[in-house]
Amino acid sequence: MGIVDRPDAMSLAHQGLVGAAWRTLDAARSMHLLSCAVAATEALHWICALDEQLQQESSGYRNRRDRDADGIVLLGLRHVRDRAMHQVVICTAQDARSFFNPAPGGLVHIASSYPIWTPAEMLPRAEERHRNEEREKAYANHVSERKAWKPIFKALDFLTRELKDKVTLVSIEQPSWFQELSDEERLAIHQTPMLSM
Known part of the structure; x- marks a missing residue:
């Protein structure tokens, strides 16, 4: 089962991901941590489901990804999805770092006030039989401590490119609530900096 057999299911999964991605951003901009974590966790499921199907169907997919x-x-998102599902991890946290509370290693940050992906060192370690160092490294390098929506939209962009010639897709363009934001709210999101759309 997959794209060839069930293009409608792949389209629906993509639609689910689009909705979850925008809900993650909306919750993050509203600084509602619990809603952000719920939406981000839903996005993780759609991302991993699409990723798994594409891996099964295309020999060159993994290399392109x-x-x-x-x-x-x-x-990296697969790593945190596994932690979230198998170890009940809350995958986003409030970014409370500041000049006066530097991160380990001497890096100085100014708190963003947006929810971020849980720092790598705070995720529980997988049982040895389930460890995947490649995924752990990808999480630490490309997901950990990023604004909650950023890795999700990066994944959405990649998956949309992979699926665009294979199935019917919904638009990933800005929803009406985003278009109705004030100039100040848009500026705050774009200055974080947000993905370029």
């Missing part, structure tokens, strides 16, 4: 600046986040 791992070499793509947007695609590489899928490995």
Whole structure:
């Protein structure tokens, strides 16, 4: 089963991901941590489902994904999805770092006030038999401590490119609520900086 056998299911999964991605951004901009975590977790499921189907159906998919600046986040998102499902992890956290509370390693940050992906060192370690160092590294390098919506939209962009000639897709354009934001709200989101759309 997959794209060839069930293009409608793949289209529906993509639609689910689009909705979850925008809900993640909406919850993050509203600084509602619980709603953000719920939407991000839903997005993880859609991302991993699409990724798994594409891996099964295309011999070159994995290579394209791992070499793509947007695609590489899928490995990191799969890592946190596994932690979220198997170890009941809340995958986003409030970014409370500041100049006066630097991160380990001496890096100084100014708090963003937006929900971010849980720092890599705060995720519970997988049982040894379930460890995947490639995914752990991708999480640390491409997902951890990023604004909650950024890796999701990167994954969405990559998956949309992979699916666009194979199935009917919904628009990933800005929903009406986003278009209705004030100039100040849009500026705050874009200055974080947000993905370029």
